[in-house]
Each structure stands twice: as C-alpha cells, then as structure tokens.
Amino acid sequence: MAYRILIVDDSTFFRRRIKQILELDSELEVVGEAKNGIEAVSMAATLKPDAITMDVEMPLMDGIEAVKGVMKQTPTPIIMFSSVTREGAQATLDALDAGAVDFITKNFEDIALNRAEAVSLLQSKVKSLARTSNRLGRGRESSPIKNKGQVRTRLPxxxxxxxxxxxxxxxxxxxxxxxxxxxxxxxxxxxxxxxxxxxxxxxxxxxxxxxxxxxxxxxxxxxxxxxxxxxxxxxxxxxxxxxxxxxxxxxxxxxxxxxxxxxxxxxxxxxxxxxxxxxxxxxxxxxxxxxxxxxxxxxxxxxxxxxxxxxxxxxxxxxxxxxxxxxxxxxxxxxxxxxxxxxxxxxxxxxxxxxxxxxxxxxxxxxxxx
The missing domain is CATH 3.40.50.180 (Methylesterase CheB, C-terminal domain)
Incomplete structure (x- = not known):
C-alpha cells in the first residue's frame, strides 16, 4: 500500500510539480492538495495522510501556524519547503520548532539542473517521514524551558x-x-x-x-x-x-x-x-x-x-x-x-x-x- 501524502502550497504550479515528482514513485500517493494553512489543517484531520509537504509562506494562514494546527489536531510528519534566503531560514527553523521534522529548499532551478538526484532526494525524504507517522506522538511539550535570556523552546x-x-x-x-x-x-x-x-x-x-x-x-x-x-x-x-x-x-x-x-x-x-x-x-x-x-x-x-x-x-x-x-x-x-x-x-x-x-x-x- 502506498504512503498517503498531502501537499500544501499556494502555487498551483508548485503543487502540480511536487505531485508529479512524488507519484513517479509507486510507494507514494498524493491524496490531497491544500492552497493555504487553513485548508491544510482541515484536510489533515479529514484525510489523515502519512506525511505532509508544507510551504512556509501562504495567505490566510502561513506554514508555521499550519504546522502548529496540524500537530495539535492530527500529529503528522511534516516536511517544509523553504526559500534559501536568511528570512526563509529563520521561518523554517520556526516551523521545526512548531513541529515540522524536516525541510528541503524550494529551488526548482537546482532540480532542473540535477533532476534525478533532486527527485530521488525528495521521494526519499517524504517516504522516510511517512514511515514514522505511527511514532510521531502528540506534538510539542507545552511547558517552557528557561535558559540564557528569556528564550524558550518546545520539543516533541x-x-x-x-x-x-x-x-x-x-x-x-x-x-x-x-x-x-x-x-x-x-x-x-x-x-x-x-x-x-x-x-x-x-x-x-x-x-x-x-x-x-x-x-x-x-x-x-x-x-x-x-x-x-x-x-x-x-x-x-x-x-x-x-x-x-x-x-x-x-x-x-x-x-x-x-x-x-x-x-x-x-x-x-x-x-x-x-x-x-x-x-x-x-x-x-x-x-x-x-x-x-x-x-x-x-x-x-x-x-x-x-x-x-x-x-x-x-x-x-x-x-x-x-x-x-x-x-x-x-x-x-x-x-x-x-x-x-x-x-x-x-x-x-x-x-x-x-x-x-x-x-x-x-x-x-x-x-x-x-
């Protein structure tokens, strides 16, 4: 049985490309596509996918808030697609802190130049995370951990x-x-x-x-x-x-x-x-x-x-x-x-x-x- 994947991105083109890449692997099946974080939280609860690919920047509800919502309602392994900018790096780390477990850069120029390697990498990452769906647990620890300064973090x-x-x-x-x-x-x-x-x-x-x-x-x-x-x-x-x-x-x-x-x-x-x-x-x-x-x-x-x-x-x-x-x-x-x-x-x-x-x-x- 194929692993069930939910794709979340506000770009129709990007969703289509990710779906094409994932479904080149017979072990992966895209069961839904969401164009914003609100849809992602709802569809995750309804479809109960084995893994989710999530964009960071989206309208209505961004990827970070969507990760928090998914992890609260339907804990699911999430891989983030991130830009390679400094801002993208900070947002991706925030998404990891919110509950995402991995990320990949959102750069299709690289994929075009190294298609076979890029396709294999994405498929492997998504399958690896999908296999962990039954061990994910309940998301994040709610109690703060105090340390240097006033910063706190929450851990799976x-x-x-x-x-x-x-x-x-x-x-x-x-x-x-x-x-x-x-x-x-x-x-x-x-x-x-x-x-x-x-x-x-x-x-x-x-x-x-x-x-x-x-x-x-x-x-x-x-x-x-x-x-x-x-x-x-x-x-x-x-x-x-x-x-x-x-x-x-x-x-x-x-x-x-x-x-x-x-x-x-x-x-x-x-x-x-x-x-x-x-x-x-x-x-x-x-x-x-x-x-x-x-x-x-x-x-x-x-x-x-x-x-x-x-x-x-x-x-x-x-x-x-x-x-x-x-x-x-x-x-x-x-x-x-x-x-x-x-x-x-x-x-x-x-x-x-x-x-x-x-x-x-x-x-x-x-x-x-x-």
Missing part, C-alpha cells in the same frame, strides 16, 4: 521520554574510561530538534569542545547556530576557518562545505573547505570527513554521538574513531525521526550503546564529568 513528546535501551556502566573504574578531549555529534533528518535538546542540557563548564555536523544548507547553519546560542548555556557558533577549538564551545559545520580539524588535542583548529576538495562526499557537510579528521587529532579521546538521519553518513568516520579507542553512541530507534545513520553504526557493531535523547543528554554529562 516522543523525544522527551525517559526510557532508553542502554545505560552507562557505572562499575567501570576511572582508568578504563578515556580522558575525553572532544565531543563529536553527527545528525541529519530530525537532527535540529534533538541537537537543541542535547545542547540545552550541557553545562557552561563543559570540559571539552563540541564539533557538530548537521546536514543543512549553507544559508541555514548560521541562523541555526545563533538560535542554539540563544537557547543554550554553552556557546554555539557556526565554525569559521581558523577557529581554535575551546572547551565549552560548540562548533557547527557550515552547510554546503566540509569541516576538518587539525593540530594537536591541546591546540586544534578548524579548516572549512569547499565541497570540490572532497568530490566523492555525498553530504556537504559530511560526518565521515569531520570524524576522520578528529581521529587523527584526538585519537581515541573522543565521545562520538550519531543522531537521527537518513543514510549512513558517519559510519566510516565512527569506525576510524573506534579503531583508535574512541567511544561511539547512537540514538535509539524509538526516538529517531529516521533510524538510518544510528542504525548503520549499530548494525555494524560500531556503537557501544544506544540511548533515547533524554538519556543521551544525561549520559553525555556523566561520561564527560568522569
């Missing part, structure tokens, strides 16, 4: 549970636990929300630098880093070429480029490279490329975490880190939006433990304070 209920499949082995002696010098995190689909929760749980006194690779376009990473910096006790910034890694600072790889680290564990610096330097890399930024560089600088003194996401980026980088003695953890299936990247390192017996996000945060703090 399914990410907030206390159950987890692994537990920290407190019987280990201190000598058996590496003297960690770096925390490394890789994520893709669904990553922004869970990254936000993990980083919000880290203390200002974090004794290591944090290197983060989130699959995201270049126009989004600066806005995402700034938002995280407002929400978290730790400092979060988009990594710049030449940055010296400092304890308690989180460095987000710039979208569309690659981040590597060089030097020594006591004097490590960031290099930001154009994608042409790594022509075989499927993702920009690439978790594998960043993690490989960390294995050369920090050897086994790394705690590496693989979060929700499509594909297997990070698997080979984690393997290299593990070969040096590093610790690899993965997000568990139940709390993932897409159990792809964590599954890859788990099935390959690279990861030591799997945790849901609430447990992941607590265990990171415990392990780094050991």
């Amino acid at each position: 209920d399914q990410m907030l549970g206390s159950k987890y499949t692994g537990s920290l082995n407190t019987d280990k002696t201190n000598s058996s636990i590496p003297n960690y010098a770096c925390l490394a995190i890789g994520a893709s689909t669904g990553g922004p929300v869970v990254l936000q929760q993990i980083l919000m749980g880290l203390p200002t006194s974090l004794p290591v630098p944090v290197v983060i690779v989130q699959h995201m376009p270049g126009t989004f990473t600066e806005a995402f880093a700034n938002r995280l910096n407002d929400l978290c006790q730790v400092t979060v910034k988009e990594a710049k070429n030449g940055d010296r890694l400092q304890n308690g600072v989180c460095y987000l790889a710039p979208g569309g480029k690659h981040l590597t680290v060089s030097g020594t564990k006591n004097s490590a610096k960031v290099t930001v490279s154009e994608p042409s330097l790594y022509p075989k890399a499927a993702y920009k930024p690439s978790v594998d490329i960043t993690f490989e560089s960390l294995s050369k600088v920090y050897s086994g003194d790394v705690l590496a975490v693989i979060l929700t996401g499509m594909g297997a980026d990070g698997k080979e980088g984690c393997r290299l880190l593990k070969d040096k003695g590093a610790t690899i953890w993965a997000q568990d299936k139940d709390s993932c939006v897409v159990y792809g990247m964590p599954q890859a390192v788990t099935v390959a017996n690279i990861s030591e433990k799997s945790f849901n996000i609430a447990a992941m945060t607590e265990n990171i703090k415990k392990r780094l304070s050991s």
Whole structure:
C-alpha cells in the first residue's frame, strides 16, 4: 500500500510539480492538495495522510501556524519547503520548532539542473517521514524551558521520554574510561530538534569542545547556530576557518562545505573547505570527513554521538574513531525521526550503546564529568 501524502502550497504550479515528482514513485500517493494553512489543517484531520509537504509562506494562514494546527489536531510528519534566503531560514527553523521534522529548499532551478538526484532526494525524504507517522506522538511539550535570556523552546513528546535501551556502566573504574578531549555529534533528518535538546542540557563548564555536523544548507547553519546560542548555556557558533577549538564551545559545520580539524588535542583548529576538495562526499557537510579528521587529532579521546538521519553518513568516520579507542553512541530507534545513520553504526557493531535523547543528554554529562 502506498504512503498517503498531502501537499500544501499556494502555487498551483508548485503543487502540480511536487505531485508529479512524488507519484513517479509507486510507494507514494498524493491524496490531497491544500492552497493555504487553513485548508491544510482541515484536510489533515479529514484525510489523515502519512506525511505532509508544507510551504512556509501562504495567505490566510502561513506554514508555521499550519504546522502548529496540524500537530495539535492530527500529529503528522511534516516536511517544509523553504526559500534559501536568511528570512526563509529563520521561518523554517520556526516551523521545526512548531513541529515540522524536516525541510528541503524550494529551488526548482537546482532540480532542473540535477533532476534525478533532486527527485530521488525528495521521494526519499517524504517516504522516510511517512514511515514514522505511527511514532510521531502528540506534538510539542507545552511547558517552557528557561535558559540564557528569556528564550524558550518546545520539543516533541516522543523525544522527551525517559526510557532508553542502554545505560552507562557505572562499575567501570576511572582508568578504563578515556580522558575525553572532544565531543563529536553527527545528525541529519530530525537532527535540529534533538541537537537543541542535547545542547540545552550541557553545562557552561563543559570540559571539552563540541564539533557538530548537521546536514543543512549553507544559508541555514548560521541562523541555526545563533538560535542554539540563544537557547543554550554553552556557546554555539557556526565554525569559521581558523577557529581554535575551546572547551565549552560548540562548533557547527557550515552547510554546503566540509569541516576538518587539525593540530594537536591541546591546540586544534578548524579548516572549512569547499565541497570540490572532497568530490566523492555525498553530504556537504559530511560526518565521515569531520570524524576522520578528529581521529587523527584526538585519537581515541573522543565521545562520538550519531543522531537521527537518513543514510549512513558517519559510519566510516565512527569506525576510524573506534579503531583508535574512541567511544561511539547512537540514538535509539524509538526516538529517531529516521533510524538510518544510528542504525548503520549499530548494525555494524560500531556503537557501544544506544540511548533515547533524554538519556543521551544525561549520559553525555556523566561520561564527560568522569
């Protein structure tokens, strides 16, 4: 049976094009089209689709308010179509905060130039989200979380549970636990929300630098880093070429480029490279490329975490880190939006433990304070 998809966009042309692309895949069926947010909320409740594609800018009710309405009445996985402008990036992050779980840029010039890749990407993203429809939960946590300033955020209920499949082995002696010098995190689909929760749980006194690779376009990473910096006790910034890694600072790889680290564990610096330097890399930024560089600088003194996401980026980088003695953890299936990247390192017996996000945060703090 095909996954049922609702398309929401005020452009008749765009709705038609998305419908054509999705229905090239026999596993996808477009069951409805809405031209504004009001129609989207109503049709989602009536049709109960497996996934929704949602425009950000629409008349009567925009995509952000529509996401809130859908998540309140009929929780459904939603992928946003966003412009590549700074304003589009901010609005898309607001939509993710409201309940959407992924986004794709709304740029048909790119699709025309790379049609096969673009078509496959959209189909894969929509199918991956549709498969999660029965695990979405009840939307957003209503209670505010206070932190730096007056900013608050709300997080998906399914990410907030206390159950987890692994537990920290407190019987280990201190000598058996590496003297960690770096925390490394890789994520893709669904990553922004869970990254936000993990980083919000880290203390200002974090004794290591944090290197983060989130699959995201270049126009989004600066806005995402700034938002995280407002929400978290730790400092979060988009990594710049030449940055010296400092304890308690989180460095987000710039979208569309690659981040590597060089030097020594006591004097490590960031290099930001154009994608042409790594022509075989499927993702920009690439978790594998960043993690490989960390294995050369920090050897086994790394705690590496693989979060929700499509594909297997990070698997080979984690393997290299593990070969040096590093610790690899993965997000568990139940709390993932897409159990792809964590599954890859788990099935390959690279990861030591799997945790849901609430447990992941607590265990990171415990392990780094050991």
